Amino acid sequence: MKHDPYSLTELIRNDDFIAWVRKPDEKNEIRWRQFLQNNPRKKETVESARRYIIFMGEDTGKSQPTSEQSEKMWKAVERHLRGEEEVKDEEIVEEETEPEPGRVISGWRWARIAASTALIAGMTSFSYWYYVNQAAREHGKDFQIAGVSRDLIERSNNTDKPMLVLLPDGSSVVLEPESSLRYEKSMNAQTRETVLKGKAFFEIVKDAKRPFLVYSYGLATKVLGTSFSVDAPENGKEIKVEVTTGKVSVFSVDELTGTDNKVNSGELKGFILNPTEKVAFSREAGTFTRSVEKVTIAEGERDISKQAFVFDETPVSEVFETLEKAYNIQIMYNESLMGDCPLNATLIGQPIHEKLSVICNALDAQFEIQNNQVKITGLGCK
Amino acid sequence: MTTSETFILELTDQQLWTGIRNGDEQAYTLIFERYHRTLYNYGSKLSGNSAIVEDAVQEVFIDVWRLRSTLTENVTSVKFYLYRALRRRIHVASDKFPITEELTMLPDWEMPYTYANSETLLIQHESNSMISRRIQEVLSQLPERQIEVITLRYFDDFSVEEIAGIMGINEKSVRNLIYKAITSFRQTPQHFLVSVLILCLLVIF
Structure with missing residues (x-):
């Protein structure tokens, strides 16, 4: 034959x-x-x-480990990585329960924490950290060589109420319960990068030269200055991005695995979202489902991402109450002096810092903000 | 068979490897992230005991870090190195825990004398779900070493030469094991025919 x-x-x-x-x-x-x-x-x-x-x-290829097994193996490996820092490592995994100034984490740990996050998510692609950090390395910022650490802050919300996080660039984030956010302490790199686990509402200070990025599992959201929310539940199959104001581009992190960092060059194809649009990203399939459904912005809405913050001859006491509820903050001011002053403003999409600036400008007052406490001093409008 | 794509990937692994040698923990983290899942997958073909596989995967990575200063500078393939190390680990561990299935060294299969009918017996006009089901069924019954070879060749994309290196056998034996596994696919239709015949008999009587 x-x-x-x-x-x-x-x-x-x-x-x-x-x-x-x-x-x-x-x-x-x-x-x-x-x-x-x-x-x-x-x-x-x-x-x-x-x-x-x-x-x-x-x-x-069906016998791959579950995310719990991955986590377990990584923990065992990590313990040997730096025996002497074992205890501290455990601490990082522990979450903060109160909104104290964020924990500072040095660069190398950052990568490892990010890896743990990726493990939890069961992601297959992790290369973007490498390339993002590669860019920093080229600028001589490598923590290994230069000995300069990229200090990172991690904030976790273990309370049952939303938590306000003020970023070093003036942007503000409302972190929902059981969510955490990591960001650079100085935020003066070419990109403002954050890593989100869970759900948060972002109000970003405009800076066309320095895009703001939110990484959440397989998804990256890039903005120049706008407000939007990202919902990336730890065990969920989908990640949702909703835009309140401005334009946002979202892309799968796989697109970041090219040989160079495309984030700044604008080469990244991204999926552009317009105001009040939302998109769902399937973590398993790595695909986007764009929703035509418009996000409704309503008055009297409790969810911050759906609030319009439109004030028309509104007494300041009411304005402050709205802000207190939306950001879960405490505003201290002299109510008898300022409470009745009327305010006209549309404050949608602005970080808390900018909102307060606008209000205080109108009131000829000063403000101080620390964590979830705001102190306003002024003589009132009378 | 080095495509431009694998070349780029190799370079990156290589860069990470150099990083590990220099004590870069980030590079180490990335290598773990990149390979621990497929290593575990491969390990589970060698031992049915998931605890042994988990331990072996951990130990392979712990060793890489522990011995980082003595690692060869120009490792041909990081992936190959990790797989070979894992296989050794699991074999050592399996000796320690004899509860697991015995890993007998089967004699290498001789190439069958004839290729006769292999074409006609593998049915071609099948739907995807039929092929998929058949493959699942056949693979679940294959001897361990055949499964191992199929995993390394068709899932992990190792070359025959690399597989020979990982398993410590010659290339001809690897090819024979692959051939043996593939030809198993033609057994199933016969089983199917037998069951149809039995069914017919049942209906008749």
Whole structure:
């Protein structure tokens, strides 16, 4: 019997054929397309062989660890990484329960914490950290070599109420319960980067030169200055981004795995979201589902992302009450002096800092903000 | 068979490897993140005991860090290095815990004399779900070493040469194991025929 080198069995174990199925490139693509053109009878055999190869790969790759197992293995490995810092490492994993000034974490730990986050998410792509940090390295900021640490702050909300987080660039974030946010202490790099686990509402100070990025599992949200919310539950399948004002672009982190950092260059294709639009990102499939459903902005709404902050001859006491509820903050002021002053303003999309500036400007007052406490001093409008 | 794509990936692994040698914990974290899942997947083909597999994966990575200053500068493939180390680990661990399935060294399969009928017996006009189900069924019954080879070849994308290196056998043996596994797929239709026949008999009587 004549031996057919292109029988089904032979194709399935042909190295070049396997390479074409598993990792197609220009060369093998041309070769096998050519083969099919010259041997049209073989089309079905080729198709079957392809499927056998793909399914064998799928089936033998099914025994991967669960995210709990991954976490467990990483913890064991991490303990050996720096035996002497074992105790401190445990502390970082522990969450903060009160809104105290954020915990400072040095650069190398940051990467490891980020890795743990990725492990929890069960993400397959993690390369973006490498490339993002690669960019910093090129600028001589490498913590390993230069000995300068990129200090990072982590804030977690373990209370049952929203928590206000003030970022160093003046932006404000309302962190929902059971959520955490990490950011750079100085935030003076070319990009303002944050990592979110859970849900938060962002009001970002405009800075066209320094994009603001929120990483949440497989998704990155990039903005220049606007307000939006990101909902990335730890165990959820979907990540939701809702835009309140301005424009936001979202993209899968996979797009960041190129050979250079495309975030600043504007090359990143991104998915542009307009005000009041939302998008859901499926973590498993890595795909976006754009929702045409408009986000409604209503008066008297409790959820901060849906509030319009429109004040028309509104007594300041009422304005402050609205802000107190929206940001879960305490505003201390002399009510008898200022409480009745009327205010006209539309404060949607501005960070708390800017909102207070606008109000105090109108009142000819000064304010001080620390954590969740705001102190306003002024003589009132009378 | 080095495509431009694998070349880029190799470079990156290589960069990370250099980073690890210089004590860069970030590079180490990334290598862990990149490979611990597929390593675990491979390990679970070698031992049915998930605790042993978890321990072995951990130990492979702990060793990399512990021995970082003595690691070879130009490791051909980081992935290959990790897999080979894991296989050794699991074999050592399995000796320690004899509860697990015995890892007998089967004699390498001889290449069958004839290729006769292999084409006709593997049914081609099948739906995806049929192929997928058949593969699942056949793979679940294959001897351990055949499963191992299939995993390394079709899931982990190692070359025959690399698989030989990982398993410590020659390339011909690797090819034979692959061939043996593939030809198992043609057994199932016969089982199917037998069951159809039995069913027919049942209906007749």
